[in-house]
Amino acid sequence: MLEIASFSDFSIETIVAHGFLTISELAAQLGRDRREVEKQVSRGRIPGHKIDGEWRFHPTEITHWLEQELRGFNSEELVVVENSQGDTEGDAEIPVSSLLKLETVEVPLEARTKRSVFETLLEVAGRTWQIWEPAQILQAVLERESVYSTAFENGVAIPHPRNAMPQALGESVVAFGRTFSGIPCGAPNRGLTDIFFLVVCRDSRTHLRVLARLGRMLHHPGFIESLREADTSAATYELICAADRELAGG
Numbered sequence: 001m002l003e004i005a006s007f008s009d010f011s012i013e014t015i016v017a018h019g020f021l022t023i024s025e026l027a028a029q030l031g032r033d034r035r036e037v038e039k040q041v042s043r044g045r046i047p048g049h050k051i052d053g054e055w056r057f058h059p060t061e062i063t064h065w066l067e068q069e070l071r072g073f074n075s076e077e078l079v080v081v082e083n084s085q086g087d088t089e090g091d092a093e094i095p096v097s098s099l100l101k102l103e104t105v106e107v108p109l110e111a112r113t114k115r116s117v118f119e120t121l122l123e124v125a126g127r128t129w130q131i132w133e134p135a136q137i138l139q140a141v142l143e144r145e146s147v148y149s150t151a152f153e154n155g156v157a158i159p160h161p162r163n164a165m166p167q168a169l170g171e172s173v174v175a176f177g178r179t180f181s182g183i184p185c186g187a188p189n190r191g192l193t194d195i196f197f198l199v200v201c202r203d204s205r206t207h208l209r210v211l212a213r214l215g216r217m218l219h220h221p222g223f224i225e226s227l228r229e230a231d232t233s234a235a236t237y238e239l240i241c242a243a244d245r246e247l248a249g250g
Contacts, residue, residue, distance in 0.1 A: 020049075020056040029062075031080025063204045064162060068148060070211055075219045082212035085205040089172045093248040095209045096197075096217070097241040099174040103127040105233045105240075109177030109196065114185045117177065118142065118159055121198040125175035133168035137161060137200055140168075149186030151193045154224055157185050158214055160199040164207055172201040174210060176236065178227065195227055217243050 023041070027034040038055070041048045047061045070078065082095070090098035106124045111117040118141050122134045131137065140161035144150065151157035175198040182192025197214055201207040217223050223243055230236040 019059055020051075021059065021062065023048075023055045023057075026057050026062065029081070029084040030066075031077065031084065059204065060163065063208060066208060067211055070208075070215050071152070073212075073215060075216050078212045078215045078219075082209050082216070085209040085212075088206040088209050089202060090206065090210075092209065094241070094244045095206070095213045096174055097244040099172050099206075099210065100176065100237070100240060101128060102234065102237045104173065104175040105237045106175075106177045107230065107233045107236045108180045111177070111179055112181075112183065114145070114183060115142070117179065117183060117185070117196055118198070121159070121175050121177050121196060124177060125173045125198060125200065128171070128173055130170040130173050131168075131200070132170060133165075136168050137165060140165060141198075145186065151185040151187035151191075152218070153188040153191050154218070155182065155187070155191065155193050156195040156197070156218060156224060157187070157193045158197045158199060158211065160201075160207070160211075164201055164203045166202040169200055169202060172203075172206050172210075174199055176240065178230075178236065195224065213244065213247065216247050220247070 021029070023038055024034055027037040030037060037046065040046045041055055047065050048055045048057050066081065070081065073081070088095065104125055104127060106120070109117065109120055111120045118138055122131060122138055125131050126134060140163070141159050144160060144162040147162065150159050177196045179194045182194045184190070185193040187193055199207065199210050199214070201210065220243060226239055227236060230239050
């Protein structure tokens with residue numbers, strides 16, 4: 001857990017420049033009661049800073065904390081996070097499929113190791129011509145994995161950089177790949193992973209909205225099983241787009 005800082009760690013200029021959140025703003029973003037959030041912060045479960053007697057929250061720290069917490073959110077909580085992100089790249093109604101293209105779906109994905117999955121997915125994403133610095137993005141994805149694996153116990157992984165990368169790509173991109181055999185990727189209980197969504201965004205709001213929508217898709221009954229049954233890139237693309245449309249506005 002991040003260490004709680006004191007007022008002396010931040011100047012007023014820094015607070016203003018980085019757009020620190022108030023506890024009320026954070027509660028609204030999480031869709032939770034202000035008192036509940038304040039209790040969680042006081043217990044050190046949410047990274048915050050006591051500044052001049054008031055809690056303040058650094059947006060980047062909250063993004064890092066929230067993307068990890070999303071794994072345990074239910075569908076209703078994911079909807080709140082998704083809807084709280086404001087203006088983002090792509091279509092807010094269909095945040096995943098508006099950034100996913102037919103050419104960024106690869107089934108089967110020819111890779112046998114965790115690193116080769118990421119390398120191949122970046123090549124697939126590069127078909128959009130929006131990946132300007134693939135080596136830099138790959139390094140960021142690997143660094144994110146070293147902090148905490150993005151693989152779930154259901155055989156799905158959502159690799160992504162820990163921070164937005166506006167300097168490394170022209171537009172935010174989502175790519176998908178499915179290997180025909182499972183790969184060790186750090187999933188709980190040493191489970192194998194065969195379904196991969198690569199998410200590379202230019203800003204944190206788009207990043208969180210896409211992660212929240214993907215989380216809702218994974219909760220959707222039968223979605224993962226359908227992904228494993230789709231045997232072509234085109235069929236998989238249509239399946240993902242249909243699931244995204246079904247959740248639109250929900």
